[in-house]
């Protein structure tokens with residue numbers, strides 16, 4: 042085998058879907074792109090990794106809530122562009138023509154163009170890693186979006202869209218959480 046640099050490690054670890062995280066800070070909606078996500082239990086807890094170089098991180102720390110939205114792969118270019126500007130000086134909902142819908146338990150908005158939106162409360166922020174531990178409170182899905190493919194970041198500026206789906210439910214039935 043050929044050895045390559047440690048910087049290539051993460052390109053081989055599936056980091057889950059690329060997400061859009063919405064916040065509402067000082068009465069203004071904002072959104073950032075996050076590809077570092079991880080599910081950590083069956084009770085709806087998940088972690089994103091960020092830091093205070095992002096305006097959204099300040100909102101997460103102050104308000105302790107957000108919405109984690111999962112965009113379809115057809116939004117890939119917009120998803121990247123959202124991650125290239127800051128809400129500190131840009132109204133990204135306007136710039137990227139995103140439709141903000143009211144959530145039920147948080148002030149941050151849902152994004153109508155996304156496949157799913159998870160209303161979340163921040164339970165903990167683990168420094169120095171920038172882990173934001175969240176508990177999902179409500180889940181919204183948009184079944185009208187034609188493109189059902191989720192986007193995945195490799196970490197080097199390239200992306201995959203979901204491809205073939207394997208149904209292996211029978212093989213792992215006893216490990217599946219109730220209701221799924």
Ligand SMILES: Cc1cc2nc3c(=O)[nH]c(=O)nc-3n(C[C@H](O)[C@H](O)[C@H](O)COP(=O)(O)O)c2cc1C
Nearest residue numbers: 073074075076077091095096097121124126127128
């Ligand atoms: C594809 C992509 C993935 C990203 N993933 C992350 C991430 O996992 N964590 C993070 O802190 N920033 C990530 N970013 C960078 C933020 O989205 C970016 O800094 C953004 O401008 C922050 O916006 P804000 O200042 O309005 O909060 C990503 C950017 C792109 C384009």
